[in-house]
Amino acid sequence: MEIRRTLRYYWLRFRRLQDTPQQIAWGMALGVFIGVTPTIPFHTIMALTLAPLLRVSPVAAFLGIQIGNPLLVPAIYLASFKVGEYLLYRDATLTLPETFTVKNMLWLLWQGGLALQVGGAIIAAPPAIISYFLTLWVIQRYRRRKARKAAGVLRLSQNPPAAPGSEA
Numbered sequence: 001m002e003i004r005r006t007l008r009y010y011w012l013r014f015r016r017l018q019d020t021p022q023q024i025a026w027g028m029a030l031g032v033f034i035g036v037t038p039t040i041p042f043h044t045i046m047a048l049t050l051a052p053l054l055r056v057s058p059v060a061a062f063l064g065i066q067i068g069n070p071l072l073v074p075a076i077y078l079a080s081f082k083v084g085e086y087l088l089y090r091d092a093t094l095t096l097p098e099t100f101t102v103k104n105m106l107w108l109l110w111q112g113g114l115a116l117q118v119g120g121a122i123i124a125a126p127p128a129i130i131s132y133f134l135t136l137w138v139i140q141r142y143r144r145r146k147a148r149k150a151a152g153v154l155r156l157s158q159n160p161p162a163a164p165g166s167e168a
Contacts, residue, residue, distance in 0.1 A: 010063055019057040021139040027057030029132035031064020036124035038077050038116045043068060064131060076123065077116065084119025 017024050034046050043065040051058035068076065085094060094111055097104035 010066070013059065014063060015142065017057055017059055017139075019060075021136055021143065023055065024057045024060045024139050025132045025136035026054070027051055027060030028064045028135040029128045030054065030056055031061035032067050032131040033064075033124045033128035034061070035065035035068035036076055036127055037120040038080050039120075040068065040073065060135070067127065076120075080119035080123050081112070081116050082119065083122050084115030084117065086119075087122070088115050088118060 030050060031047050034043055039046065047061040047065050048058055051061040094108065094115065097108060
């Protein structure tokens with residue numbers, strides 16, 4: 001029940017956005033891209049900083065980062081790491097060093113982090129592109145329906161029905 005309520009809340013916030021459909025779609029794509037990348041502590045900061053700089057919807061960007069939820073994060077991180085490891089270290093997989101020195105551990109952290117970030121950027125691109133076109137379609141369709149509905153109400157209010165018993 002709580003999930004349904006949360007989804008409804010986000011849908012209502014999404015419907016009330018006043019930006020152009022393109023700004024909303026780009027905002028959503030930015031948020032999804034950031035939400036899939038392995039930068040969890042910085043998702044909100046990145047989305048709310050980059051959205052105004054790129055002149056896209058910050059609310060849509062914030063909604064988009066919600067894709068990086070706790071249920072999906074382990075799978076996203078594992079896939080990101082594997083893709084990055086394959087691209088960067090094809091010949092040698094990353095393993096723990098034989099001696100645990102600060103230098104060796106920092107080097108391993110650097111290599112693993114780099115693989116994670118490169119893989120994350122590659123993994124994040126397809127969902128971001130899909131979310132752009134899907135969001136653009138949803139917003140345009142919703143606004144067309146809303147405009148048609150408003151036009152119908154306007155037509156009715158301008159031509160009120162004749163009062164009973166009166167003839168024109």
